Amino acid sequence: MAERYLTHSEEETAGVAASLARRLAPGTVVLLHGELGAGKTAFVRGFVAGVGIDPEEVSSPTFTVIQQYGGDGGVSHVDLYRLESADVEDLGLEELPDDGGLVCIEWAERLPRPMAGAVSVRISDQGDDTRELVIEGGPTRSGSWGPPL
Template sequence: MQSVTVTAPEQTMQLGAQVGNLVEPGDLILLDGDLGAGKTTFTKGLAKSLGIDRNVKSPTFTLVREYHQGRLPLYHMDVYRLEDGGAEDLGLDEYFDGDGVSVVEWSEFIQELLPSDYLRITLSRATDAADTRQITFEPNGSHYQKLVDQLKR
């Protein structure tokens, strides 16, 4: 596991862009953290590095936003509203097995539907500084371990 401390939203976006430069078709990125921790900010950076110029917004009310104009399609999911179930009927595995990159916010609510390999990124707010975040990378599977190793360089 690797952790990074950032002190500004722009740094969170830059880190997202670094991950975006390394992702491949079928990659699954899980973003976990409290409200306002920077999950969507991270996704904006990732989208920008894929060449997606559209404004990336949290898909809280739509569950999934699809962006197809970049190097790879981006499937941005917010499954917060599935805390009480219902995810089984959404066909999320079609996204996970697809040709794009899936980014899932609040993944703990669909844990039982996730494949065994993914990159979990946890964003935590610092208690003493408004914009400071601890961002922790937890790779599951050799592909994601290589991705995190490349990030370290």
């Protein structure tokens, strides 16, 4: 079942992301979907804060493709914006969750195939700093989504 949220600031979006990060089981992959400027990187800042990592470390990894925050067991942040599906195949994304950390993938629609067990987050700009977030799928620490964020 999907959860829907309307946020009215970057801080509110970060709060939803932080709450989600605290609920996810180790090794979970989060697929981020949204137009350019929708707030995917801002979401990741809140997400890393939710697991105790300084959100100031987060920048859009467009040119480095993969950033690691917090070392092993931390958060891997992937940005597929400038890659084609064939290039994505060579990244070894399936191996990233093996260290027990969490993985956030921006521009997940560029993946060549779905990632089983992943959480999908769709972010859409509703105007006036308002964003709609739709979150669905994937495992949590309790095995179910539990109460709303």
